[in-house]
Amino acid sequence: MAALPLLLALSLLSCGLAAAVPAVADDPLIRQVVSEGVEAVDSLLHAEHHFSLFKAQYGKSYASQEEHDYRFSVFKANLRLAKRHQLMDPSAVHGVTKFSDLTVEEFGSCGSCWSFSAVGALEGANFLATGKLISLSEQQLVDCDHECDPEEKRDGCDEGCNGGFMNNAFEYTLKVGGLQTEKDYPYTGRDGVCQVNKNKIVASVSNFSVVSTDDDQIAANLVKYGPLAVGINAAWMQTYMKGVSCPYICTKRIDHGVVLVGYGSAGYAPVHFKEMPYWIIKNSWGANWGEEGYYKICRGHDMCGVESMVSTVSAALTTSN
Numbered sequence: 001m002a003a004l005p006l007l008l009a010l011s012l013l014s015c016g017l018a019a020a021v022p023a024v025a026d027d028p029l030i031r032q033v034v035s036e037g038v039e040a041v042d043s044l045l046h047a048e049h050h051f052s053l054f055k056a057q058y059g060k061s062y063a064s065q066e067e068h069d070y071r072f073s074v075f076k077a078n079l080r081l082a083k084r085h086q087l088m089d090p091s092a093v094h095g096v097t098k099f100s101d102l103t104v105e106e107f108g109s110c111g112s113c114w115s116f117s118a119v120g121a122l123e124g125a126n127f128l129a130t131g132k133l134i135s136l137s138e139q140q141l142v143d144c145d146h147e148c149d150p151e152e153k154r155d156g157c158d159e160g161c162n163g164g165f166m167n168n169a170f171e172y173t174l175k176v177g178g179l180q181t182e183k184d185y186p187y188t189g190r191d192g193v194c195q196v197n198k199n200k201i202v203a204s205v206s207n208f209s210v211v212s213t214d215d216d217q218i219a220a221n222l223v224k225y226g227p228l229a230v231g232i233n234a235a236w237m238q239t240y241m242k243g244v245s246c247p248y249i250c251t252k253r254i255d256h257g258v259v260l261v262g263y264g265s266a267g268y269a270p271v272h273f274k275e276m277p278y279w280i281i282k283n284s285w286g287a288n289w290g291e292e293g294y295y296k297i298c299r300g301h302d303m304c305g306v307e308s309m310v311s312t313v314s315a316a317l318t319t320s321n
Contacts, residue, residue, distance in 0.1 A: 051075050058098050071101040078102075082239040085247070089236055091276060091298070092243035098288060099238050107238055110161035110189045115141035116284035117229045117257030118169035118313075122179065124227035124261075125315040126203040136203055137185035144194035145172035160191040166229040166257055170208040170313055178204030178316075206316040213307050215300045219263055221312050228260040231309035232281070232297070242291050244278045246298035252305035258283050260310065263299055279306060 051072050054060065062068040078100045085094040099107055115138040123136050141158070147168040148157030158164030158172070173179055178201035185195070211221045211228065222228055234256035236247050244266060262280035277299040287293040297303055 048072065054096055054100060060101060074103055075101050078239065085236055085239045088249065089245055089247040092236075092245040092296075093241045094236075094239040095241050097239060097241065098286075104238075110142075110191075111163045112138060112142050112161055112189070113284055114158065114164040114166055114257040115139075115145075115169060117231075117259055118166040118173075119179070120259035120282060120284075121166070121227050121229040121311070121313050122170075122173065122203060122205065122315060124259075125205075125225065125313050128226045129315040129317055130203075134202055135182040136179045137182050137187070139187045139192070140179055140185045140194075140196055141169050141172065142187075143192045144176070144196050145169055147172040147175075161189075162191075166231070166309075167208065167210070167311055170205050170229075170311070173205045174208075177201050204316040206314045208311055208313040211310040211312055213302065213310070215307055218260070218307060218310055221310075222260060222263070225312045225314065227282070229311045229313065230258055230260045230281070230306060232256050232258055232306045233304040236304065237283070237290075237295060240290050240295060244276050244296045244298055246276065246278075246301075246303060250304040252302065252308060254305045254309055258295070260306075261294075281306075 054075065060071075062071055079096070082094045082096070082100075086092075118141065119136045119138045123134065126136070127133055141164075142160045145158045145164065145168065146160075158168045176196065177198055180197065180200045181202055184197070184200050211218055218228070231254035233251055233253055236245055236250060237256070259282040260279055261282045263278065264280065265275050265277045278296045279299045281295040281297060283290060283293055283295050285293070297306055299307075302308055
């Protein structure tokens with residue numbers, strides 16, 4: 001019997017990126033790309049009916065026939081990608097997602113995931129410290145945090161939508177005194193001029209540290225300190241729908257920031273996967289992606305680098321305005 005997963009502050013870490021679009025319908029053709037024969041797959045890949053279904057489910061519309069045809073070609077290419085992912089990652093389910101008409105270059109237009117990772121961890125830490133659930137501002141980090149230490153070559157510089165590092169974000173938050181609320185400093189998804197108002201800061205960092213790459217130590221820190229900021233290689237996430245992702249091959253080149261919120265284990269059919277331990281990841285792509293915004297990835301193998309860039313943060317007792 002599979003162990004019940006440990007879930008930490010799952011409802012606390014709302015990143016606020018999701019648009020209000022319909023959830024994926026339970027259509028077996030559009031949800032399950034891998035089928036029993038090449039002919040069936042090819043039939044799916046070349047059927048405009050299923051592209052029409054995708055457009056209806058996600059509220060997609062295009063400005064011209066040329067744009068429509070281009071998006072259809074991208075859609076078919078992403079279905080082929082999903083099929084390859086399914087074959088290489090059989091413990092998860094890959095298929096059509098809300099990103100299926102986007103190219104790799106377009107996937108995620110503002111590279112602010114590092115700010116969502118840092119803010120998610122701090123939101124959880126602030127809740128544990130104060131008992132108050134407060135949605136904090138990612139945009140403050142995007143606009144104002146240009147923290148770096150090039151002489152020590154520690155991490156590089158935070159550069160808003162061009163990327164950054166969670167530890168640099170914690171360093172900035174320490175120096176400036178904290179973060180405003182999401183309501184007072186809302187997310188725009190693009191670089192802007194810093195408009196921080198220190199009189200409206202509601203949550204601050206008291207300390208942060210790098211966690212050992214040992215998975216037992218990571219789990220212990222998760223239990224003791226709450227949600228952790230982690231880096232991951234997101235290569236398998238674009239087509240992910242559900243299940244435990246444990247791809248046969250995944251590089252440890254980290255390119256995405258997420259929040260580690262829990263762990264568990266689940267049975268899996270092949271004999272060599274009798275019991276599969278996994279991490280539960282809170283992503284910033286909205287509740288209509290993955291398992292209601294969450295991603296499960298196998299634990300204990302540093303899969304996709306998920307155990308190699310982990311930080312814990314503690315919040316100070318700040319009085320909210």
